[in-house]
Each structure stands twice: as C-alpha cells, then as structure tokens.
Amino acid sequence: MLAESATHQTMMIEGDLLHTVTADNISDKRKRFGKLLVWGTALFGLSLALWQFAFETGRVANGFDNWRPVLYAYMLWATALCAAQVIVNGEKGKRTLFVLPAALFVISLVVFPLLFALYISFTDWNLASPNGPQPNGLANVREMWNDEFYWNALKNMVFYVLAVSVEYIIAFGLALLLNSQIRARKFFRVVFLLPLMLSPVAVSWMIGKSMLEVRFGPISRLLREIGIEPSFFGSAEVARFMIMAMDAWTFIPFMMIMLLAGLQALPQEVIEASKVDGATGWQSFKEVIFPLMLPVSVTAIVIRIIFKLKLADIIINVTSGGPGGATDSVTSFIFREYRDRSNVGYGTLLAIVYLILIIIFVTVLLKVVSRWMERPA
Amino acid sequence: MSAIFKDHDSDKPVKRKWWTSRVAIYTALFLWAVICLFPIYWTFTTSFKLAPDVMRGNMVPWWDFTPRWKGWESIGFSPRLIGEVSTVRDEFLKRFWNSTVISLTASFLAVVLGSLAAYGLSRFNYRFGFMKNSDISFFFLSQMILPPVVLALPFLVLYKSLALLDTRVGLILLYTLMVLPIVIWIMRDQFQGIPIELEEAALVDGLGIWGAFLQIVVPIALPGMVAAFILSLVLCWNEYFFAALLTATNSTTLPVMVASQTGSQGINWWSMAALSSAAILPLIVVAIFLEKYIIKGMAAGAVK
Numbered sequence: 001m002l003a004e005s006a007t008h009q010t011m012m013i014e015g016d017l018l019h020t021v022t023a024d025n026i027s028d029k030r031k032r033f034g035k036l037l038v039w040g041t042a043l044f045g046l047s048l049a050l051w052q053f054a055f056e057t058g059r060v061a062n063g064f065d066n067w068r069p070v071l072y073a074y075m076l077w078a079t080a081l082c083a084a085q086v087i088v089n090g091e092k093g094k095r096t097l098f099v100l101p102a103a104l105f106v107i108s109l110v111v112f113p114l115l116f117a118l119y120i121s122f123t124d125w126n127l128a129s130p131n132g133p134q135p136n137g138l139a140n141v142r143e144m145w146n147d148e149f150y151w152n153a154l155k156n157m158v159f160y161v162l163a164v165s166v167e168y169i170i171a172f173g174l175a176l177l178l179n180s181q182i183r184a185r186k187f188f189r190v191v192f193l194l195p196l197m198l199s200p201v202a203v204s205w206m207i208g209k210s211m212l213e214v215r216f217g218p219i220s221r222l223l224r225e226i227g228i229e230p231s232f233f234g235s236a237e238v239a240r241f242m243i244m245a246m247d248a249w250t251f252i253p254f255m256m257i258m259l260l261a262g263l264q265a266l267p268q269e270v271i272e273a274s275k276v277d278g279a280t281g282w283q284s285f286k287e288v289i290f291p292l293m294l295p296v297s298v299t300a301i302v303i304r305i306i307f308k309l310k311l312a313d314i315i316i317n318v319t320s321g322g323p324g325g326a327t328d329s330v331t332s333f334i335f336r337e338y339r340d341r342s343n344v345g346y347g348t349l350l351a352i353v354y355l356i357l358i359i360i361f362v363t364v365l366l367k368v369v370s371r372w373m374e375r376p377a
Numbered sequence: 378m379s380a381i382f383k384d385h386d387s388d389k390p391v392k393r394k395w396w397t398s399r400v401a402i403y404t405a406l407f408l409w410a411v412i413c414l415f416p417i418y419w420t421f422t423t424s425f426k427l428a429p430d431v432m433r434g435n436m437v438p439w440w441d442f443t444p445r446w447k448g449w450e451s452i453g454f455s456p457r458l459i460g461e462v463s464t465v466r467d468e469f470l471k472r473f474w475n476s477t478v479i480s481l482t483a484s485f486l487a488v489v490l491g492s493l494a495a496y497g498l499s500r501f502n503y504r505f506g507f508m509k510n511s512d513i514s515f516f517f518l519s520q521m522i523l524p525p526v527v528l529a530l531p532f533l534v535l536y537k538s539l540a541l542l543d544t545r546v547g548l549i550l551l552y553t554l555m556v557l558p559i560v561i562w563i564m565r566d567q568f569q570g571i572p573i574e575l576e577e578a579a580l581v582d583g584l585g586i587w588g589a590f591l592q593i594v595v596p597i598a599l600p601g602m603v604a605a606f607i608l609s610l611v612l613c614w615n616e617y618f619f620a621a622l623l624t625a626t627n628s629t630t631l632p633v634m635v636a637s638q639t640g641s642q643g644i645n646w647w648s649m650a651a652l653s654s655a656a657i658l659p660l661i662v663v664a665i666f667l668e669k670y671i672i673k674g675m676a677a678g679a680v681k
C-alpha cells in the first residue's frame with residue numbers, strides 16, 4: 001500500500017503534465033543547419049581557446065590580452081546550442097528551451113570552476129610567489145592533517161550548527177505569539193522581520209562593534225549597572241556565544257516566518273476539537289500542534305542549517321576568528337588564509353574538503369529526516 | 378446576556394486566567410520588539426551624536442542630547458553640505474549605485490532563468506542523458522548547499538584571466554548563481570499551484586507553449602515572481618563575501634564599504650553609525666512596504 005502510493009507519487013512528478021500534440025515536419029536540411037551551427041561555434045571557441053593557450057605558453061607570437069574573447073565565443077556557442085534545439089527538434093526543442101538556459105548557466109559557473117578548484121587544490125599556488133601553480137601531490141593534504149586551526153574551525157561549526165536548536169525554539173515561540181489573537185499583528189510581524197533585512201556586515205558594526213563595545217556600548221553599561229564587568233570577546237566561550245547570538249538575531253525571523261506559515265495552514269477544526277475534548281493549552285500544543293507542525297519544522301531547520309554552514313560575514317568583521325581561533329568558522333578561516341597569506345592552493349583544498357564534508361552531512365541529514373519532510377528536497 | 382454569566386463567582390478565575398495570558402503574550406511581544414528594534418534605534422540615534430554624547434551614554438534625542446549632523450556630514454549628507462561638492466558623498470553614492478545595479482540585475486536575471494526552469498520542470502518531461510525531472514530539480518536545488526568559499530578562489534583566478542575582476546558583470550554572474558536555487562524553489566511551488574487546464578485551454582485556442590506561458594501563466598504567477606525577486610534583492614544587497622574577495626576599487630558594494638570602515642576608524646562612532654544607517658535604510662523601507670511579498674516568498678516551499 002505504502003509502496004504503491006509512493007510510486008504513484010513519483011509518477012505524478014515524472015508524468016507529462018502538460019500534454020502537447022505536435023506534428024513537426026523538419027527537413028533534413030534544417031537539421032543539418034542546426035547541427036552545423038552548434039559544431040561550428042564549438043569548433044570556433046575551441047580553436048580560440050587553443051590559440052590563446054599557445055599564446056600564453058609562448059608558442060605563438062600574438063594573441064589577446066586576456067581570455068575574454070574565449071568567453072564571448074563560449075557565449076556564442078551557448079546561444080547557438082539553444083537556437084539549435086528549436087531548429088533541430090522543433091516543438092520538443094521549444095520545451096527544452098525552458099530549462100536549458102538555467103542548466104547551462106549553472107553548469108558553466110559551477111561545474112567548470114569546481115573542476116578547476118580540484119586541480120588547484122593539489123598545487124602549491126601562492127599568489128605572492130612568481131612561479132604560478134606547481135603540482136605538489138599530497139603535501140596540502142598533509143598540511144591540512146596537521147593544521148589544528150582548521151580542525152578547530154570544523155569543531156566550531158558543530159557548535160554553530162547545534163545553536164540552530166535554540167533558534168528553533170525561540171522562532172517557534174514567536175510564531176505562536178504572532179499566531180495568537182493579538183492586536184497590531186501586522187506591526188509586530190514587520191518589526192520581527194526587520195533583523196533579517198539587515199546585512200550581516202551592518203549587524204557586525206551595529207551590535208558587535210558598537211553596542212557590545214566594552215567602554216561605551218549600551219549593553220556594557222547595562223551589565224555594569226547590574227555589577228558585572230563586561231568582556232564579550234575576551235574568553236573563547238563568551239565570544240562564541242556572542243557570535244551565535246548575533247547570527248541568531250539576524251536569522252530567527254527566517255525560521256519564524258516559515259513556522260508561522262505552517263501554523264496558519266493548520267486545520268483549525270482539529271485544534272478546536274482538542275479544546276472541546278478538554279485539552280489544556282499545553283496539552284493541545286504537545287499532542288496536536290507540534291506533531292502537525294513537524295514537517296514544516298524539519299524543512300525550516302534543514303534550510304537554516306544549510307544557511308548556517310555558510311556563516312562567515314559576522315565573524316570576519318567582528319572577531320576575525322579570535323580569540324585564538326575560538327570563533328572561527330571554516331569559511332572565515334579560509335578567507336583569512338587567502339587574505340593574509342595569499343595561499344590559493346592550500347585554501348582551495350580546505351574548501352574542497354569542507355564541501356565534501358557538507359555533502360556527506362547534508363545527505364545523511366536528509367536521509368534521516370526526509371520521512372518527516374513535506375517533500376524531498 | 379454574557380455579562381450576566383461572566384459576573385458569576387465561578388467565572389472569575391477564568392477571567393483572571395484570560396487576563397494573565399493576555400499580559401504574558403503582550404509582554405513577550407513587546408520584549409522581542411525591543412530586541413529587534415533597539416539596535417536599529419541605537420544606530421540611527423548614534424549617527425546624530427557627538428563624542429561626549431556617546432561617552433555619557435545618552436540615548437534619547439532632545440531630552441539628554443541635542444542631535445547634530447556631524448555623522449551625516451562625514452558621508453556628505455547634511456543640510457549644510459547638500460548643495461556643495463563632496464568627495465565622500467560621491468564615494469558613498471558610487472558604492473550605493475554599484476549595490477543597486479548589481480542586486481537589481483542579478484535578481485532580475487535569476488528570476489527570468491529560474492522561472493523558466495521551474496515552469497519547464499513543473500510541466501514537461503525531460504531526459505538529459507540519465508537525468509530525469511526529479512534529478513534536474515535536485516541538481517538545481519543542491520546548489521543551495523554549495524558554500525561560497527568553494528567557488529571563491531577558483532573564481533578569483535578565473536576572473537583574473539577573463540579580466541572580470543573588480544567588474545559589476547563578474548559580481549552579477551555570481552549573485553545570479555547564488556540566488557537561482559532559491560528562485561527555482563519558490564517558483565516551482567508557484568507554478569504547481571496554477572491549474573494546468575488554463576494552459577490546455579490556451580493551447581486549444583491556438584497559442585504555442587511559449588505563448589501560453591508568457592500570456593497566461595506569467596500574469597498569474599507574477600506575485601510569486603515579485604516575491605522571489607524581492608527575496609533575491611535582499612540577499613544580493615547584503616552579500617559580502619564574494620564582493621570582498623572579487624572587487625577592489627571600481628565595483629565595490631556597500632557592505633564592503635561598511636566593512637572597510639569598521640576597522641580603520643576606531644571610535645569614530647558617528648560616521649560609522651551614519652554609514653550603517655544609510656546602508657540599511659533602503660532595506661528597512663523595503664521591509665515595511667513589501668513585507669507581504671517577503672513573507673510570501675519565504676513561506677513558499679514550507680507549506681503546501
């Protein structure tokens with residue numbers, strides 16, 4: 001029964017939703033022209049790239065200043081490929097044309113750079129050195145293995161990701177508040193949304209550098225009134241907590257809005273029925289609302305974790321990873337590896353390793369939680 | 378009628394309970410509203426303070442300090458300077474203009490590419506090699522987990538050889554790539570909500586699939602597109618990481634300008650406050666007037 005409904009669902013997604021009947025009569029000449037267009041532009045681009053490569057390696061006397069013309073040739077080829085879809089395949093090609101531009105865009109901006117990244121991560125490329133990239137085998141891997149700061153940054157990421165659970169609880173509470181019978185709901189919704197609009201860089205200054213300033217910041221003043229001597233970025237734990245708090249401040253609205261949308265879509269009858277049956281507020285939350293909200297919650301948490309894994313801006317601008325690497329995220333660590341030491345080869349290897357770890361983590365996470373999610377990612 | 382019953386002794390605890398829950402709810406709401414608003418209030422007021430005001434911790438304008446234009450003068454905006462030539466203002470406006478052009482273009486591109494792809498994936502059957510529709514969708518959405526740092530260094534090198542470093546075009550391409558999965562996520566949801574019979578009717582009436590898409594589907598899906606556009610706009614406007622790595626002088630965006638001042642100016646609070654206020658002001662306006670769309674965009678995909 002379950003398996004049956006599962007296959008039925010995939011059929012729904014895979015099935016041809018919009019049926020079109022087409023009777024294309026495409027002449028051989030037209031087909032040949034289309035293919036010629038693609039191959040011609042491809043050959044042109046390829047020869048241009050080869051020429052430029054020969055020029056840069058010194059085998060040909062004249063060439064272009066940079067690779068820009070090759071980029072134009074590539075774009076010409078991409079346009080030709082799109083046009084050829086319609087020329088060769090007619091109506092079917094027009095359908096392909098919906099997805100093809102986006103696919104080409106993503107492939108050329110992700111797949112090629114990733115392959116390139118894979119190559120430079122096994123070189124000793126330092127932008128400061130005049131030699132350019134020299135393959136150095138596994139030296140970068142060995143260096144990474146002994147790099148305590150990188151492992152420390154990874155460990156910090158675990159803490160940062162765990163902080164999502166607290167954000168979730170606060171966000172859920174706020175969503176419940178906004179969903180209750182209150183006046184001025186729109187006002188509160190806009191106000192609660194505002195932190196999400198602010199750029200992390202502005203937040204770094206507004207909170208991290210001015211409100212938390214030890215001498216004159218308002219929070220420091222408040223703490224001194226209570227009798228605590230403020231020190232926000234002195235010790236490792238407090239500094240990490242402060243980064244978490246600032247990041248939470250910006251991103252709680254994000255989860256809150258997803259959860260609020262979930263709350264508003266709940267079937268009201270079920271909740272009222274539980275009230276009629278004598279459930280107290282807490283009981284109806286625990287037994288009815290929370291289980292019904294599970295799919296939305298899981299989706300919100302997964303997306304939030306994915307965003308959290310990119311955390312960097314606030315750290316770069318407030319602590320630069322200090323004190324002693326206690327607040328470093330992987331991204332901010334690699335950022336400094338490049339900024340301070342121009343170590344492109346090593347930095348890229350660290351990034352690639354991070355990507356692999358993320359892919360493993362997210363895959364496992366999705367496997368574990370997908371049965372509670374509304375739809376597979 | 379109800380008044381008669383509510384005065385009864387046995388109803389009083391209920392009433393008291395109702396009042397306590399009201400008070401608790403509004404206290405929590407106001408508390409969080411203060412947490413959300415105070416940093417913004419602090420930044421705006423600080424931009425009108427002088428050094429002694431900051432040191433004394435004065436907070437309420439006209440009551441414990443007199444607002445001054447000093448902070449805004451440092452980026453060239455004040456009643457005294459507005460008519461004169463000001464290099465700092467030109468500098469700020471250049472960054473502002475860069476941010477505007479880059480985020481508008483990137484969001485527009487992403488909405489166009491993303492809507493087309495999302496529509497195609499929600500309506501037709503594809504087979505690119507081994508990839509079926511669900512695989513293609515997954516391919517697009519999986520870009521969301523790609524951390525920017527993986528792409529940053531290869532792009533640095535690639536852009537250098539393509540002479541795209543420190544250009545707007547370079548940033549636009551990257552930002553489009555960054556928001557594209559989010560746009561596809563939102564738009565797929567929107568298109569699935571549009572009944573297919575509409576397009577079938579249009580096809581029967583003689584429109585092609587592109588005609589049906591442009592004339593029938595796009596007008597219906599427009600609010601969703603606006604939501605996706607605004608969400609992209611916010612993300613692009615606030616992006617810092619790529620901008621910091623890939624720009625130097627010509628195409629620097631506002632966040633980079635704000636970040637570059639935080640370190641150098643030390644305790645120059647008023648000018649930093651003015652700069653931060655100016656950088657966040659457009660988005661606060663967007664949040665207040667277009668809140669509906671932002672919420673719509675974020676709620677899409679969370680709920681079916």
